[in-house]
Amino acid sequence: MVHRIAVCRPQSAVYLEDCYLTTISTSVAVTGREADGGAWVALRENIFHPQGGGQPADRGRLGECAVVPVRHPDTGLVVLRARDEEGGALDALAEGDPVEAHVDRDARLLHAALHTAGHLIDAAGRSQGWYLAGNMHFPGQARIEFTPPETATSLAAPEAREEAADRLRAEIAAAIAADLPVSSEYDIDGRRVVRLGDLHAQHCGGTHVRSLADLADVTITAVKLKKSRIRVSYTAFHGPRR
Ligand SMILES: [Zn+2]
Secondary structure (H helix, E strand, O other): OOOOOOOOOEEEEEHOOOOOOOOEEEEEEEEEEEEOOOOOEOOEEEEOOOOOOOOOOEEEOOOOOOEEEEEOOOOOOOEEEEOOOHHHHHOOOOOOOEEEEOOHHHHHHHHHHHHHHHHHHHHHHOOOEEEEEEEOOOOOOOEEEEEEEOHHHHHOOHHHHHHHHHHHHHHHHHHHHOOOOEEEEEOOOOOOEEEEEEOOOEOOOOOOOOOOHEEEEEEEEEEEEEOOOEEEEEEEEEOOOO
């Protein structure tokens, strides 16, 4: 059963509903200042993903001002701060002002592809009997870490790790060939659950591609043992259907 929590919030998290909406005309919901005096702005309809859950922050513009989104610790809102020193464009904004926001689409789609591929590797690792222990979806350093069900000595030999990598590759390739849909819903506690078809479900607040056929060049680059964890390093890109 799908539940949605109906609460009157000053900001809607549009980026969770539509990963591909990278331009929006909306208005300023809240403004404020950090202790260092820097202004921040929260949009009524927010299309920016802040850093979190192993995924890097989006970057983009508010009007002509380059901005970076961060999760405001006091309010829980995603707020935009000027990327450069000249935050004057944000200083001038007030609640209710109309604004146009743009997310860097290339970066967004790369982050979504890496993040979705991370779920896919998680699913493939679980079918090996491994348990998810950590994830990092940053470009150039993407990796999923697992704890094995018992000691990882069965993966001590390089040949055993390469065989495990091949099993992961086969499962990943099959899921992409099946073009499993990527969907999200909210559980009874109001937490977002992301699914890859019937293969995988995980609580997640990240951005994802529409279906696995949107992924391109998902590559397992290494399977290593690191302090009793299995580390699966990978790369992934977004396909041409942008
Ligand atoms: Zn996710």
